[in-house]
Amino acid sequence: MIVAHKVQSKKHYEDALSVRRTVFIEEQAVPPDLEVDEFEDSAVHFVAYDELRPIGAGRFRLLPDAIAKVERICVLPDYRGKHIGNSLMDEIEKEAKLQGCRQLKLNSQTSAIPFYEKRHYTISSPEFMDAGIPHKTMIKEID
Numbered sequence: 001m002i003v004a005h006k007v008q009s010k011k012h013y014e015d016a017l018s019v020r021r022t023v024f025i026e027e028q029a030v031p032p033d034l035e036v037d038e039f040e041d042s043a044v045h046f047v048a049y050d051e052l053r054p055i056g057a058g059r060f061r062l063l064p065d066a067i068a069k070v071e072r073i074c075v076l077p078d079y080r081g082k083h084i085g086n087s088l089m090d091e092i093e094k095e096a097k098l099q100g101c102r103q104l105k106l107n108s109q110t111s112a113i114p115f116y117e118k119r120h121y122t123i124s125s126p127e128f129m130d131a132g133i134p135h136k137t138m139i140k141e142i143d
Contacts, residue, residue, distance in 0.1 A: 002079075004048035004056060004087035006095055015054035016047040023074035030131040035072075043071070044099075046091050048084050056084040060092055063105070068096035070106040089119055097142050104142060110134045 007013045017036065024030040039061055048056030058073040070092055075084045096104060107130060108116050113123065116138050125137035 002048060002050050002055070002082070002084060002087065004046060004084070004091045006091060007045035007047055012047050013045055015049075016045050016057035016059075019047070019054050019057040019076060020072055020074055022076060024072070024131075027077070028131075028133065030133075034131050039071075044092075044095060046088055046095075048075070048088055050079065055079045056088050058088045058092055060096055060104075062099065062101070066100055066102040068092075068099070068101040068104050070096075070104055073106075073112075085115060086119070093140075093142060102142060104140045106138055107135045108138050110136060113138070 007016055020035060021032075024035045025032055043059040043061045045059045046057065047054055056075040056079065058070065060068040060070045063069050070089075073085060073088060073092075075088075093104060104121070105124075106116065106121070108121070110127060113136060119140070121138035121140045123136050124139045127134050127136050129135070
C-alpha cells in the first residue's frame with residue numbers, strides 16, 4: 001500500500017532525502033549543495049512509501065503573507081505515473097492549509113507544468129533556469 005505523510009522522525013526525513021538524492025542529484029545532475037540547502041531545518045517535509053520503501057518526497061516552507069513555498073517534489077522513476085505526486089501534493093496542501101496558508105507557490109520544472117496545472121496551479125513567471133533546468137513559477141490560492 002502506498003502512503004504519503006508528513007515527516008515525523010529522523011528516519012522518515014532521511015528516507016525523503018534518499019529519494020531526493022536519487023531523483024535530483026543522480027538523475028538530474030543537480031549539485032548536492034543546491035539540493036540540500038539552508039532551509040532543510042525550517043521546512044515541513046513529506047515522504048511517500050510503497051510498504052517500507054521510500055518512493056517520493058517533497059517539502060514546503062512558510063513565507064510571509066501566508067504563502068507556502070512548495071519545493072523538492074519528486075518520485076522515483078519506477079513509480080511515476082502512479083499518482084504518487086498527487087498523494088504528496090494532497091498532504092502538502094492539507095498541511096499548508098492547517099498552518100494558515102492562503103497561497104501555494106512553487107517553481108516547476110517546465111516538464112512538470114501539466115501536472116501542476118491539473119492541480120489548479122497557474123503560471124506566474126516567465127521561464128528561468130534553476131540548477132541548469134528550465135522552470136516557471138506557479139501559484140494556487142487555497143481557502
